[in-house]
Amino acid sequence: MIEVSLYVFLIIYGxxxxxxxxxxxxxxxxxxxxxFLSFTSFFMTFIFFAGVVLVLFITYKLGLQIDWSQTFxx
Amino acid sequence: MxxxxxxxxxxxxxxxxxxxxxxxxxxxxxxxxxxxxxxxxLRRHPAILAGKWLYFILLGLIPLAIYFFLLYFxxxxxxxxxxxxxxxxxxxxxxVFILLFFFSAFIDxxxxxxxxxxxxxxxxxxxxxxxxxxxxxxxxxxxDVSGEQKGxxxxxxxxxxxxxxxAGEVQRFIFFQVKNPFEIIRVLNNLIQKxxxxxxxxxxxxxxxxxx
Numbered sequence: 001m002i003e004v005s006l007y008v009f010l011i012i013y014g015x016x017x018x019x020x021x022x023x024x025x026x027x028x029x030x031x032x033x034x035x036f037l038s039f040t041s042f043f044m045t046f047i048f049f050a051g052v053v054l055v056l057f058i059t060y061k062l063g064l065q066i067d068w069s070q071t072f073x074x
Numbered sequence: 075m076x077x078x079x080x081x082x083x084x085x086x087x088x089x090x091x092x093x094x095x096x097x098x099x100x101x102x103x104x105x106x107x108x109x110x111x112x113x114x115x116l117r118r119h120p121a122i123l124a125g126k127w128l129y130f131i132l133l134g135l136i137p138l139a140i141y142f143f144l145l146y147f148x149x150x151x152x153x154x155x156x157x158x159x160x161x162x163x164x165x166x167x168x169x170v171f172i173l174l175f176f177f178s179a180f181i182d183x184x185x186x187x188x189x190x191x192x193x194x195x196x197x198x199x200x201x202x203x204x205x206x207x208x209x210x211x212x213x214x215x216x217x218d219v220s221g222e223q224k225g226x227x228x229x230x231x232x233x234x235x236x237x238x239x240x241a242g243e244v245q246r247f248i249f250f251q252v253k254n255p256f257e258i259i260r261v262l263n264n265l266i267q268k269x270x271x272x273x274x275x276x277x278x279x280x281x282x283x284x285x286x
Contacts (some may be wrong), residue, residue, distance in 0.1 A: 006159050013163040020170050026203050027174075027181050034185060034206070041184060048177040052170055059166035066159050 006068045107193060114190035114261060118183055118251040119233035126179040134172050137165045178203075188249045190258075192265060195238065197247055213269050215241045219262045221255035238262070 031041050141161075144151050151157050185200035196210040216238055223234035234255040238247035252258060 006156065009159055009163050013167060016167045017170070020167075020174060023174055023203070024177075027178055030181055030185060030200065030203075030206075044177065044180050044184075048173055051173045051176075055166055055169045055173070059162065062162055063159075066155065066162070068159070070155060072156050 001073050003071045003073050005071050006066070010068060110194075111192045112189065113192055113265065114188070114258065116188040116190070116249055116252045116258070118186060119231055119253045121227065121231045121233065122251050123179060123183040126183075127176060130172055130176050130179070134169065137168055141165075186250075188247075188252065190262065190265070192268075195247060195262075197249075209247070211238075211240045211247065213266055214273075216262070216266055217241055219259050219266075221259045223255060236262075 028045070031037065031045070152161075182200055185198070185206075187198045189196040189198070192213075194210050194212050195216070196208070199207045201207060218239040219236065220239075221234055221236045223229055223232075228234050228251075233251050233253050236249040236252060236255045236258050238249070240247060249255070249258065
């Protein structure tokens with residue numbers, strides 16, 4: 001039996017967000033590298049980032065209500 | 075916007091009329107030759123992108139459906155702090171990845187282009203994140219152009235594929251899911267005929283005996 005803190009969830013979450021950030025950078029690289037900069041691509045990039053910021057903000061707000069130092073046994 | 079396929083065609087009408095291209099389209103024509111004129115700048119039909127986005131929107135509804143299901147039928151699960159924390163982070167990651175796929179679908183759509191100039195056809199395709207293919211063929215090498223519209227959606231939204239048979243190394247070019255494929259075929263055939271007529275005229279001029 002191992003006692004695990006809820007922080008483990010945050011670590012896994014951080015790793016997944018890092019993968020997400022990497023894939024986002026690759027996508028942005030394509031837009032910039034191949035010269036497809038236009039109003040449409042800027043607008044879509046803005047919508048994408050606005051959505052991501054919104055999701056992360058809601059997660060942060062809801063996450064504040066959780067005591068991440070709590071432990072559970074597996 | 076002039077860079078939407080047939081809009082370009084309508085402006086140009088295969089005449090010598092000049093028009094200003096957005097700079098980013100101008101940059102997309104690899105090794106642009108002197109006096110080379112853009113005739114068509116094609117992308118897939120926007121309905122294809124809309125279909126993918128609709129799919130992601132439906133995927134985005136799944137966590138909400140699960141949440142409401144748990145709220146009404148298994149509320150004790152949501153009161154469990156571990157399940158609550160886990161579900162919150164899972165939903166967060168799920169939604170950012172849905173947004174990423176949403177964005178990737180747009181980029182995939184946006185970076186796949188087919189360009190027809192008065193001298194050649196150019197195929198630029200983004201296949202996945204790390205694979206980009208650029209191929210081109212002179213109009214002289216085109217042997218056959220055909221098109222198809224299959225199914226109810228393609229007929230309703232008026233899009234389909236154009237198949238171009240060439241004599242080069244890449245023997246078959248396909249413009250996938252482009253708007254008005256039969257109009258594109260007509261334009262390509264006109265271009266080919268124009269080039270053939272020009273070529274014949276040049277040959278006749280060269281072979282004709284000099285006048286004394």
